[in-house]
């Protein structure tokens with residue numbers, strides 16, 4: 001954010017305007033920016049709750065009732081995954097990405113219009129995919145349309161973000177964490193390209209709107225270790241050391257971790273899955289070391305306005321990431337049911353990605369959405385605790401039940417899903433409560449100071 005702040009023109013280049021007019025212009029621009037951010041975050045929350053988590057819980061209840069993963073529709077499982085990864089996480093990334101672009105802070109009308117067009121195309125694209133998968137209605141047409149809309153939205157977003165330049169007069173080099181996010185954006189682009197190609201393939205040759213199992217597993221590896229994990233690493237490099245008071249990250253090592261992860265993906269596509277999982281585990285360990293996530297903090301964490309357990313949950317999320325990688329290594333050796341693979345994926349998507357979004361999201365989104373305070377810090381704790389408990393039960397019992405190690409574990413799985421649903425719902429209520437009930441302080445103080453304070 002420091003760059004966007006220092007690059008903010010704040011109207012100072014127009015001395016003919018009175019200070020009141022300048023202040024009003026800045027206030028109006030900031031209000032438009034917050035509206036845009038809230039649109040992305042709200043649609044992300046809707047995808048997370050209904051098409052994502054509710055469908056996930058329903059799927060798990062069905063699987064547990066029939067004691068078999070194979071008994072339910074793969075199209076429904078994929079609809080759930082698509083809504084969570086693109087509808088929720090993708091919308092959040094776009095919203096926060098747009099919020100941080102200096103060009104939008106400069107108030108350029110064209111860029112604003114493009115950002116709204118991007119939102120419409122992305123939201124429609126993800127919604128169509130979910131609808132086609134769940135209802136099997138006109139899916140041969142809707143699948144390709146949805147993927148084209150998503151790719152086009154990404155193109156608009158990427159065009160805006162690629163205009164991002166270092167601050168005038170500052171060092172001409174981009175900060176290292178931005179390169180990690182660039183790597184993750186390349187991963188997102190590749191996932192969307194793969195999704196487009198698979199959608200066309202399924203539309204032409206498929207008998208139902210589902211991606212065939214073998215290729216879906218490869219696609220999921222790309223999604224997890226080429227897009228989701230590197231994105232969280234990049235944002236952690238930017239924010240975690242500030243919020244948790246950690247020693248400065250080791251950027252070279254983090255970039256190397258991204259490289260090792262991408263090599264792992266190449267190995268997956270070359271058919272060497274066992275070796276690839278070792279690469280992912282090494283990349284995960286390198287990322288933890290690079291971010292100094294588990295080293296003692298050198299400053300007090302910044303927990304004003306959030307629950308004091310916030311740093312604990314961020315560190316725990318990185319524990320889930322390592323568990324996901326190690327479970328991947330075990331799955332490549334011993335999985336016979338999809339249970340260890342599922343546990344590994346769940347540790348990554350819920351334990352790592354969702355726990356990070358719930359932790360850091362409640363830290364930064366209130367400030368971004370017009371300098372608000374988080375609605376309830378207790379609700380934040382409830383969200384993080386429920387999600388963590390649900391995830392621990394799910395990951396352990398998924399292995400025990402699916403692999404046939406213990407039949408009692410089937411009875412725990414629905415409860416784990418309900419706990420996770422509780423955590424996700426508490427998060428959504430807290431963010432929407434913040435948007436609706438907490439007053440915006442943006443009008444009362446100069447916005448640049450406001451944003452700095454929000455991050456302080």
Ligand code: HEM
Nearest residue numbers: 053056057059060077078081084085342349350354417420
């Ligand atoms: C919070 C509660 C959640 C529940 C109850 C849930 C449930 C499920 C279930 C039952 C499956 C089927 C495979 C298996 O049994 O392991 C699945 C797959 C999947 N889930 Fe979730 N999930 C949840 C959250 C999430 C989140 C937060 C994400 C992503 C950010 C996610 C992404 C995925 C993906 C990508 C798949 C694989 C889809 C495919 O096979 O193509 N899930 N989930």
